[in-house]
Amino acid sequence: MTLTIALIGSGAIGSRIVELLDAGTVPGVRLAGVVPHGNAGTGFSFEEALEVADVVVECAGVAAVAEFGPRTVAAGRDLLVTSIGALCEESLRTKLLDDGPGRTFLTTGALGGLDAITAAGAGGTIHRITLESRKLPASLVQPWMDGETKERLLTATLPVELLRGGPGELIKAFPKSTNVVSALALAAGNWDVVEAVLIADPGARHTAHHVVAETSLGTFDICVTNEASPGNPASSALVPHAVVRGLKSLANASGSFI
Numbered sequence: 001m002t003l004t005i006a007l008i009g010s011g012a013i014g015s016r017i018v019e020l021l022d023a024g025t026v027p028g029v030r031l032a033g034v035v036p037h038g039n040a041g042t043g044f045s046f047e048e049a050l051e052v053a054d055v056v057v058e059c060a061g062v063a064a065v066a067e068f069g070p071r072t073v074a075a076g077r078d079l080l081v082t083s084i085g086a087l088c089e090e091s092l093r094t095k096l097l098d099d100g101p102g103r104t105f106l107t108t109g110a111l112g113g114l115d116a117i118t119a120a121g122a123g124g125t126i127h128r129i130t131l132e133s134r135k136l137p138a139s140l141v142q143p144w145m146d147g148e149t150k151e152r153l154l155t156a157t158l159p160v161e162l163l164r165g166g167p168g169e170l171i172k173a174f175p176k177s178t179n180v181v182s183a184l185a186l187a188a189g190n191w192d193v194v195e196a197v198l199i200a201d202p203g204a205r206h207t208a209h210h211v212v213a214e215t216s217l218g219t220f221d222i223c224v225t226n227e228a229s230p231g232n233p234a235s236s237a238l239v240p241h242a243v244v245r246g247l248k249s250l251a252n253a254s255g256s257f258i
Ligand SMILES: NC(=O)c1ccc[n+]([C@@H]2O[C@H](COP(=O)([O-])OP(=O)(O)OC[C@H]3O[C@@H](n4cnc5c(N)ncnc54)[C@H](O)[C@@H]3O)[C@@H](O)[C@H]2O)c1
Pocket: 008, 009, 010, 011, 012, 013, 014, 035, 036, 037, 038, 059, 060, 061, 062, 063, 064, 067, 082, 083, 084, 107, 108, 109, 110, 111, 176, 179, 180, 229, 231, 232, 234, 235, 236, 239
């Protein structure tokens, strides 16, 4: 059986997914088209995506999840989300994860170890998860920052702690940096156990995430240092491969979870 997909977003992640599919790395998966941003006519629309695609793959940002996600699952199509931070918002989360009839899948994205945390959450108790994310200062500049704040961030010579809090605090201030913290909360099945620290590190060569999950079934200490995506220094090169790996699992019932 062929799994037909449609993409929303053709930036660093989406365009790499297109390359991987075009190269034939995912037998059994066919790309029907890419939904354009705004009025950029490409001859393919979201309505068409709903008609032809088994899975709509979002790689366009948290706003696009809110715009297209509920309509996708309501139409009985499956949705694969990369902008997991969007699920911080409770009503959207319910529409995507509970309402159906389409199913919502979340990519493992830039992180590892989510499988162990999910298993521990299902079979035991998650006491606490801490996440320390280090990123290059330039990737953390936000539209709400005034000139002085931006200047201080960009000229910092030592690491600067920008924010400490849960997924809710992070999504308000750094919406593009909430995917990992939200993925952890979703894996834990609890939005209150995760505390994140976001650090702008002028010495960072890569984005790095250090997760410590303390659970009744063990402590998981996970360090991931991501190579940057060639198309977007704020994105990780791993993410399109995580999405494609997810599509492979959906297309081929291999029975393997690793
Ligand atoms: N889960 C993870 O670990 C993880 C890691 C990195 C990025 N992400 C998510 O993936 C998203 C995409 O990352 P990227 O590096 O490719 O970003 P990018 O900025 O390079 O590309 C985003 C693309 O989406 C398009 N787009 C935006 N809104 C759209 C809309 N409403 N309709 C159609 N197209 C739209 C833009 O035009 C652009 O082409 C990020 O916003 C982020 O939320 C997730």
